[in-house]
Amino acid sequence: MRTIVLAILACASALAADTCVECHSVLEGPLQKPAALFPKQDVHARHNFTCVDCHGGDPTQTDPDASMNKAKGFKRGLNRTSIPALCAKCHSDANLMHKFAPQQRVDQYAQYQTSVHGKLLAKGDDTVATCVDCHSVHDIREVKDGNSPVHPLRLPETCARCHSDAELMTKHKIKSDQFAEYRTSVHWEALAKRGDLSAPSCASCHGNHGATPPAVSSVAAVCGTCHVLYENLYNKSPHQPVFSSMGAGGCTVCHGAHAIQHPGPSMLAGENAVCAQCHDAASNGGAEAIKMAVAIDKLSAELERAGGLLEKARSAGMEVSEAQMKHGEGKEALLKARVAVHAFRAAPVENAANAGMAIAAETLKAGEQALKERDSRRVGLALSLITILITLAGLWMAIRVKDSQGEAAGPARR
């Protein structure tokens, strides 16, 4: 008990000794905010760092001139171009960092200097992102903290503060639609709506600190870090050498980069077909595309029919679990056919689809069988019900006849 009290007193006097916090707490607006935020919410405060570790000065002096003293290292007018080097004083110092976190990386500043942000900052453009634009300042949190601005769910908005600013981006001659597009994508849907943290946020494709758009030759590799099978097929396809010399290149030629939508056979054939941009229907590419679309469409329709029947049978109380498991294999075959599209030849898609069709036919039969059995059971049930009813009616009649005979004889007996 005594030691706890002493510890609390020691803490209180240590805090009271920080005249920076003491005085700034009673100031207003942007001068007060750091003192209000830092002690409670900043990861650095939790590791016992204080204002002077970044700003310099003497935290024991109550007089502003003595405490915010240049001779004691106080830096006035911290400008944005000096921030990365300030943070790097510790974050690039392996000896220091590993005392606190043995596994911590110490290459953030080095990486940052290779990014478009870092290169432009070095040229004096201070409208780009510095460390505090992504991590905030005075309330810097651990990156895994759900409230950190770099947490995957919050990161898109952090980048969008600048990248959706049309005026700023026009000045830099790039588009400002990445955030709006990304928010319509399958990736944001998986991340935000389904809580699937394996789906990419901005930094998964652009890097945390070395932020550059994936280079033309590396787009397939960026997507391939997660979609390996697709990348392998694509790299061996006739498109790879041609697409890698086009604009963004790679997967984005067909899927886009930010507004990626759920794909389907309508990308292969029909008025929205991506293939039609380059292959007319009469060409070999166009013909192959149509064959793939037909195979995939047929299989998915057939699987849907079989799945519907099995579900109907299941909800009628029939035992179809084995057929339903088989149906799962059919769906896997469909996925295989869709992956196989990336060889951009009809044969592998048709092979996978045919395997699926065989399964669909089998499960469809099982579903029909089960429903037939249900029907014949119903007929049987109805027949036995009728028999029971007839028997009951007969019994009732017999009782009534007996009763009326009794009634007729009754009064005479009494």
Ligand code: HEC
């Ligand atoms: C007695 C009050 C007082 C104390 C103690 C004090 N400050 Fe200040 N601080 C001020 C006031 C008032 C201003 C705004 C006027 C100015 O810039 O001098 C200010 C401004 C600042 C600024 C912005 C300066 C700029 O223009 O870049 C920083 C950063 C700062 N203080 C940090 C500190 C730190 C770190 C300490 C402790 C070593 C500290 N202050 C101690 C009152 C105080």
Ligand code: HEC
């Ligand atoms: C981890 C480093 C770090 C620590 C610790 C830190 N600051 Fe700062 N502070 C900065 C940076 C970087 C800026 C410049 C932010 C910018 O320009 O956006 C800044 C800016 C400021 C400003 C100017 C705000 C303005 O909008 O003009 C004040 C005042 C200030 N800090 C006070 C403090 C006080 C008081 C503490 C302790 C409670 C503190 N800082 C702790 C890094 C730090």
Ligand code: HEC
């Ligand atoms: C363009 C935004 C951006 C900038 C600029 C930025 N960071 Fe980061 N930082 C991130 C992201 C994103 C993460 C990873 C978050 C995660 O793991 O979920 C991160 C992670 C970190 C980590 C945790 C360890 C690690 O490397 O994963 C540290 C420490 C860090 N950054 C420091 C810095 C420093 C120091 C600077 C300036 C030199 C800086 N950051 C600049 C976005 C940024």
Ligand code: HEC
């Ligand atoms: C005086 C040394 C020092 C300075 C200056 C400093 N940091 Fe830190 N920082 C640390 C230490 C030590 C940790 C805690 C160890 C850890 O978790 O990495 C830390 C933690 C962090 C984390 C959390 C990392 C994680 O593991 O999630 C981020 C983010 C961060 N600092 C960013 C910054 C930024 C941005 C600046 C500049 C405004 C800065 N730091 C300045 C020493 C410093």
Ligand code: HEC
């Ligand atoms: C403080 C504003 C700001 C923030 C925050 C910011 N950026 Fe930037 N970013 C810029 C500016 C300004 C440019 C320079 C554009 C140019 O001239 O290429 C840029 C450039 C880029 C580029 C290179 C574009 C190109 O083709 O030249 C990429 C990629 C990028 N940012 C990604 C990101 C990501 C991802 C995030 C969030 C993790 C982010 N940025 C956060 C301001 C910001």
Ligand code: HEC
């Ligand atoms: C699935 C991967 C992926 C994700 C997620 C992603 N990007 Fe991109 N981004 C790319 C690719 C690939 C390019 C290059 C192709 C292009 O220019 O369309 C690119 C290009 C960019 C550019 C440069 C645009 C230009 O006109 O030069 C910026 C800026 C950018 N992205 C910002 C962001 C931001 C901000 C987010 C999050 C809201 C984000 N990106 C999410 C893959 C991604």
Ligand code: HEC
């Ligand atoms: C960090 C991992 C990661 C990266 C990088 C990534 N993706 Fe994804 N992608 C996912 C996850 C997770 C899903 C959601 C899977 C699901 O719906 O089951 C997904 C879904 C998709 C889908 C929709 C699949 C469907 O069934 O509807 C497409 C298309 C797609 N990604 C294409 C791309 C392209 C193109 C790139 C590169 C520009 C890319 N992805 C980069 C992880 C990633």
Ligand code: HEC
């Ligand atoms: C030439 C156009 C084209 C290119 C290039 C391309 N795809 Fe596709 N992708 C398609 C088409 C078409 C489909 C839809 C197949 C279907 O469902 O009928 C598709 C479907 C997908 C799917 C979803 C499969 C499913 O389960 O529905 C993912 C994921 C995917 N592609 C990822 C990638 C990746 C990663 C790359 C780069 C390595 C890439 N794609 C390159 C045309 C393309």
Ligand code: HEC
């Ligand atoms: C951006 C233009 C472009 C798009 C989009 C595109 N291709 Fe191609 N495709 C080419 C080029 C260029 C070649 C290689 C030159 C050649 O052999 O015709 C090629 C080659 C092929 C070939 C082999 C060449 C042959 O004639 O035997 C097939 C098959 C093919 N593409 C199918 C598709 C399918 C399917 C899609 C849609 C999923 C598609 N392509 C989308 C441009 C495109």
